[in-house]
Amino acid sequence: MQPITKLVAVQARIMDFISDNKKEITIYDIARELNISPATVSRGLNDHPAVKSNTKKKIVQLAKDLGYQSNTFASNLRKKRTNTIGLILPTINSNFHSSVIAGVEKVANDAGYTLLISQSLEAAGKEAANAKTMFNSRVDGLLVSLAYETNNIEHFQPFINKGIPLIFYDRVFEHKNCTSIVIDNFKAGYEVTQHLISQGAKKLVHITGNLNRNVYADRLKGFKLALMENEIPFSKDNVLAININKEEDLQEAITTILGMPERPDGIFVANDTSAVILIKALKKEKIKVPGDIMVVGFNNDPISKVIEPNLTTVNYPGYEMGEVAARNLINHLNGVMDIISTNTIILRSDLIIRESSLRNL
Template sequence: MSNKPTIHDIAKALNIDSSTVSRALNNSPRVTLKTKTKILEKAQELGYKRNVLASNLRKNVTNTLGVIVPRISRYFFSSAIQGIEETAYLAGYNVIICQSLEQLEREQSIVNGLVEKRVDGMLISISMETLNYQHLDIVKNNGIPLVFFDRHCNVEGNSNVLIDDFKGGFDATEHLIFQGNKDIVHFSGPNELEIYKNRLAGYKAALKKHNLPFKKDNIIVTRLMEEDGFKSMQSILNKNDKVDAVFSANDMAAIGAIKCIKECQLKIPEDIAIVGFSNEPISTVIEPALSTIDQSGMQIGKTAAKLILSYIENKQIPETGETIVLKANLIERNSSKRN
């Protein structure tokens, strides 16, 4: 098999210096248009392909973004990735997509791997196990811009693109109150994570506004998988027959709760009303359709990508960081509407 043609082959065919060929292929103004055209035509004739990777490495860039999400299978994260990838593509960047599977150790390994691959920027939605952020120091120490999206760590100087989790939690809970519910359970994720802390704070604020008591027993903390929602609802029904509503910090746990309630032959929303968070596609298909807080993954992804690309192109990361908060919208469906 013959070797791939090089700039030396082009130079030899045209009887010119290889340095002139290199300048022409890099669109240098030091090469006349006539010579440049001749070189490009000969390169095409010989089937020459530039080694873009080597060229970028010499410039200390890779035109690559690293993206870390907890689970690609979740609709929110897949749509956020779509928003990131579309924005990156238009700017001439490739995307390396990795998933932590909610594991800190895996996240640490991925971060190190992306730094070794010399990505130009990194976007991350941290895992549920990420309570210590020292493994992210390597990113900043290597001068790589870092933007958190959706899940973030509340550390000064970080840049974040978030949904208004407090307002989402408040609106979901107040909606349930407006439907006549008074004993509302909240399914939360780990409260060390800011998004779940803020959704819980919104829940509490709505109860306080409407003079309803906050009960610690009505807060159930899990990893918010579907089976967690089922088991949590089962536990509630076994010990508390006064509960009339559930606000779940995500849709999957809410769907698990719906399945449990139906299995117990109770009616939704007549006996127990439910609101989720994230507007997964399945929320419109399940019966009854799930009321939820819509968080546009696509919009968050596009916004996060634009932010990090601005840091890369300007070669400047603000020391104080930036936080962009997008609006959360309540979508009312049959799982909660009594009136």
């Protein structure tokens, strides 16, 4: 066969492949075309050192010409590794959580991992269902921020049993086999409260969420400690533990506060969204913030810089937390780092003082 003729023939066959949109191009097609074995093609495509560079070049070129796309499933099936990491979180559409996702996605993507995301919508049942799906999808590792309602982590047991790394962040659960990534909520709560007291607050109230969740429980502990250190008596009235994501519950709490015989002069709210709603309500009642009542939030959401007065809050580094969680998981998966050795990672958080808590201006 003359070179030209041969070229034409190859071309024709290429066109055959391309036009026939029913069949996928596989390594077998490439192998046949090049008169080599599928094994070599597989190695060539994976840049295996034991393939002659010339052969490799031919393989890669033809693969490109034919528009070959590796079949992830066949590969995963055989390799028993999916290069996928799972992420289960309460809700996607909040500033904090979407920042976390962005951070995780960035790191995962750069490391060649695919990301599987699902939201529990704060329901334990859905969290369990999601976990099961993730397990079936054979994620290489799992990142979790627990649902509001979750009381135990039985539904994650299969991962633990199978040695699939499981990392909790934000809303964590203590477990000897799992790493937790958090900020020091205790310290943050303590600092917030100390700050309020240093600004002259005498009667403090803390509006918080489900105390089964570490984030809320720890902040409360910090709150209590600060009161104690300043010899301010603590009673149940100082804390309103509500379902902080439910606006009605929050409204009720606000009503409670407004109706208190002796109104508080410093309120520490466990998230910015709620703090902003509170401030708006106070302003409507002609109560001055910070003049009459100082308010501090938590998270450093964008709204905290928009509300007037600007809201004092705690910077909760979501994006960074996502990055750290993902990096940790991936390092562990790649054997760079042993995850068991690090049980808890604490990220830096900062009290950001703005007008809403500055009485001594």
